[in-house]
Amino acid sequence: MRNHFPISIAEIELQTIKKNFDSIKQKTAGKKMLAVVKCDAYRHGAVRVSHYIEEGVDWFAVATVDEGIDLRMGGIRKPILVFGVPTYENAAAYQTHNLTATISDTTHFSVLMDGTSYHLNFDTGMGRLGFSPGQAEEVRQLAVASQRLVCSGIYSHYATADDPGSDYVYIQQQRFKQVLAYFAEVPLVHMSNTGAATNYSDIDQFDMIRTGLGMMGYNSGLTRHSWLTPALTWKTKAAQVRPIKKGAVVSYSSTWVCPEDGFLATLPAGYADGVPRSLSNKLQVLIGNTFYRQAGNITMDMTMIYLGKDKVSQGSEVTLLGGSAWNAYEWAENGHTNVHEILTNITPRVEKVYI
DSSP: OOOOOOSEEEEEOHHHHHHHHHHHHHHTTTOEEEEEOHHHHHHTOHHHHHHHHGGGOSEEEESSHHHHHHHHHTTOOSOEEEOSOOOTTTHHHHHHTTOBEEEOSTTHHHHSOTTOEEEEEBOSSSOSSSBOGGGHHHHHHHHHHOTTSEEEEEEOOOSSTTSSOOHHHHHHHHHHHHHHTTOTTOSOEEOOOHHHHHHOTTSOOOSEEEESGGGGTOOSSSOOOTTOOOOEEEEEEOSEEEEEOTTOEESGGGOEEOSSSEEEEEESOOTTTTOOGGGTTTOEEEETTEEEEEOSOOOSSOEEEEEETOOOOTTOEEEEESTTSOOHHHHHHHHTSOHHHHHHTOOTTSEEEEO
16 A cells, blocks of 8 residues: 655634534524535535534535535434525435435426425525515415425525625515415425525514525625634645745746746645646745745646745645635635635645644
């Protein structure tokens, strides 16, 4: 067996995730809590994270049946809602692994097997999956006619609740309440994510709050909550440090020219690991207590850092993301994307270490 030396690691603080989760729960006292752990819990490790917080969780949610199966195989026993679309190919898995389906189209009633639990999904303005509010009466009739299935919940998604001050939040809630008039006997109603629960204290939070990114220490929008702490820190080590002369160019397309004689560090992590190429010539990383600028186009497997006159040792620890370095907010702002994409783009080449 060969020795394994990870080129970079993601240190994940489980206690921080639980603290974030508990803070959100405290701000919505009395509501049930659904932990969204899709995409491997935003690359924090779905099974490990779920085990750590399961005691305080009422429901979990995932994007796909396979993600739900992974949780069940990992020993998770709480109810699991699958947001994705049920198909004839995966219908049996809902029963086999005790997963709750989402019905968002009239055809789904005939797809699912007898005894399957499901939540109805209404599109009140997200424009993604879900029944339109105008279908409420039709959907009710189908649900009543489908007694072989078990309707255990109903939900919708806000489109603009990540930051305060959106009138659309109130419009969507009103649409959802009109839908709910047809489903008074459904036992579980949920619509609020972390943003809606913490930015809109004056709306009806219904029965349950969904939190995903918030557990990991980030708000989805521009608002930064000081009481949330990022739980992931991505570190690597300088693979090579060498002199570089003024006027020398670095990386593909020669987009960076060395301003003066100094030193260049090459890090063994690139866009195949999750460092966005869009951060080329923008990213700053932390070595010791000093920030250094990234130089040249980020490549698939390597990222170059200009050290100026400093000569750090080969093998020196470098913090790419989190901790005292730039966090996912800074990466997202400079890479013109969102925090979700930054975290979920971290690939399995980055080894998870739990602390």
